[in-house]
Amino acid sequence: MTTHSTRVVVGVYHLTKSFGKQFVLRDINLQVANGEFVFLVGHSGAGKSTLLRLIYMDDFPTSGQVVVGPYVSTRMQRSIIPQLRRRIGIIFQDFKLLEDRNVFENVALAMRINGTPMGEIKRQATDILTRVGLYHKRYEYPPALSGGEQQRVSIARAVANRPAVLLADEPTGNLDPVVTRSILDLLFKINAGGTAVLMATHDLDMVKSFGQRIIYLEDGRIKRDKEMIYVGDLRERIAESKVGREAEELGDHDLSDRQEE
């Protein structure tokens, strides 16, 4: 069905970012392959959020380059940024849901902005909400949901446009361990569908047991980067896990197709 290449979906090359004289990131090099799951680990202030912001181009490097699919930071025009954002999903610690819209509308927003027909939005949103287990709460408003549920809605919104990569900035920072685990499982499930995930977290203990690639960020530099894992290996490993079995149940709704669309 899909040929999984090791194509790079996010590339960061000799990136340096400073605010005035303060260096936040120094000479960062990293690539995230299509379908890969990468943890970006570091203390608060290590530069994780800044790195993610540079990737979704809310800000630009002082020197060096960020490449996301066909978009290159050094040749970026502001008017093209919306196109880039539609090809990456972003989730945050504070969910960033619109509180005056219900769950369905929050998810639909991501598809409305590019003019997806109403029928298609309904179908797609229903499908995604079912997969994150919140279809029965589609008419609820965010304040009525628990933290875990809100994060699920924000994940649903992030993947609504079938992005090539999902950026997650401390997505479990506000959640208790049990809910954290369920959110991670959901992210693994989405990754198993072919979407690359780059997740920033300060919690090394939480992530080191998973065996995914971990990039350590310290004082704005990459301290250590476990070798890039080829998707094939990753798939095998996931297939053996519980998450992998769930992912298979997703059936033919495979998120990985969009790269070739």
Add this chain to the structure above:
Amino acid sequence: MNFNEFRYIIDEAGMMLWRRKGANIISILIMGLSLLVVVVFVLVTLNISRVIGKAGTELRIFVYLEDAVDGRTAENIQYRLLGMKGVEEVVFISRREALDDFKQSLGEGSDFLDDLEFNPLPDAYRVKLKPDYLGSRFMERLGAEIGSWEGVEEARYGKRWIERAEKLVKGFYMVDFVLGLIIFFSVVFVISNTVRLTVLYRRKTIEVMKLVGATNAYIRTPFIIEGALQGIIASLLAIGLLCAVFTAGCRYLPELVFLGWEAIVIFITFCALLGAAVSFAAMRRFLKI
């Protein structure tokens, strides 16, 4: 932009207005009340200038004839007056009529003039000028010229009164203009701050929309529509309140006039544009463009 996108943008504007009813109602009230100050000011200015204009058209030059003047000379004077530039109408008032008028103006019971053995008043012409020639300077020139004619005792037009009135009117318009400017800018300031608060209030919406990849047009258009609608509703509110004030005022001053239709249409259009413009300006800062 395809049709769906267009439809969603309109939909977003409706959603913004409807879902934030409370905040919107407060904004509209603030805007409506500030605009009420503007329309009340305009209405008051309009009515005062109407009264001033009316008073101006009632100005006349009185040409008093010498006692000994004969009928021919008097007739001659009338023709000359009619032939002058700016003269609209010349009315002869005989000394008898003048005395009767005077008596009447003193009141019924007055016997003050009964002992009078002769009529001290002269014959006169009352000269009405065309509206464009009403003014102390022209009237002074005219008065001086007429006064030098043969058979004319004096030409009077209330020189000092007119000059003082003109000064007063000029002063009034100047104060009115400055006051108008101050009110105008205060109201624009109040409205733009109100709208800016509305936009600020939705900073998170704007942020989220940018994150999911909405274009600036998609984010901005609903705000501009909202701003324009707020302007329209607020101006209608102001006009409505002005109507109420006007109706109440008419009980005491029945000769008051209301704003014309054209003025109302211009006012509403202006408010719509103002709402849209300040909304646009407030957005610019958040969209970083």
